[in-house]
Amino acid sequence: MVKTQLEARGIKDAATLLAMQNVPRHLFVPENKKPYAYTDGPLPIGEGQTISQPYIVAFMTEALQLKESDKVLEIGTGSGYQAAILAKIVDTVYTIEIVKHLAFKAKDRLQDLGYANVNVKWGDGYYGWPAKAPFDAIIVTAGADSIPQPLIDQLKIGGRMIIPVGQYKYVSHLVLITKKKNKITRKKLIPVRFVPFTRDKKLGGNK
Template sequence: MQFLFALRSKGVTDARVLTAMEKTDRALFVRGLFAERAYEDMPLPIAAGQTISQPSVVGLMTQALNVQPRDKVLEVGTGSGYQAAILSHLARRVYTVDRYKRLVADARVLFEQLNLVNITAISGDGSFGLPEQAPFDRILVTAAAEDPPGPLLAQLRIGGIMVLPVGQSDTVQSLIRVTRTEEGFDYEELRPVRFVPLIEGMGD
């Protein structure tokens, strides 16, 4: 399949991740004018001035997260819901939070249509995580912060992994993987990326 071949050529080689992405039709998450470009490896605009990330980046982030079948995952930045839908095929439970109520409402409708019953979509300020559901085995942040947010680090289980872009919003950012150990946190730089900035507070 062309789509999977394109993903593999960009470095997405994990069989479970490729299967989850094959099960998740990106066209369902792209509306309007850009729907016909859903299978291209490029970011596309969605509502509320946000974007749906390009599939290869989604695949690489998901692969870096190394989600296990029993994991409880937090995603910060629901957006279109595409990333959460992929995670739902890999994890036991996915919590996804977004500052735009409209995006969360649209994503919930899609999750219901696709019968993805292990996703809970919440509108809220994702920079503070979801303390009432912590700790999480995995945390994925789909917006760039200058540094990994303290509240999110605190909600990561020992042995847990967080993947997020860091850097100033107007320069190249780095995708990093943070692993929580008994002693603290290990940081690993993965690749340059470009994401919308992580903003505190609620959107319109």
């Protein structure tokens, strides 16, 4: 997977490649999908959600230019695979999942696999995780029609965020956002397809 899907397509960051090599992707997919865990595509994980294509996981991770000391927020835990990749690279990962069943399943899986630096919360990711802000980087793994202001607010100065943004269901572009002292810069990267960013007003903000 690493050689044919990542390195062959231009992923160069050593930390990203090492993490992708060392995280057992087959442990983050349903039993009946394990034979396809390392194929070049997304896979369903239940509740209408997916585990992203390996290349997209690597591309988004590399784009954030992560450092070992970083504190990262992920919106959309899913099966916990992206959080596990991040956990191999950075100091601390905070991840929020809106689907209760997936949130608690991912939390148990990550704990069982020894990812002690990952913190999982069930909640509406639109609001981020204010109590743990600011973050060096934020990664959003669901397609949004706009960039949530609370997430921009929770980025450190100099922080980066990558998020799929688009006006049509499932179709969007990855956008890399950098927060500078006096402005926010946005750079459109590649076209992608993600499950939609969902909201739940009953959950409210995350404290």
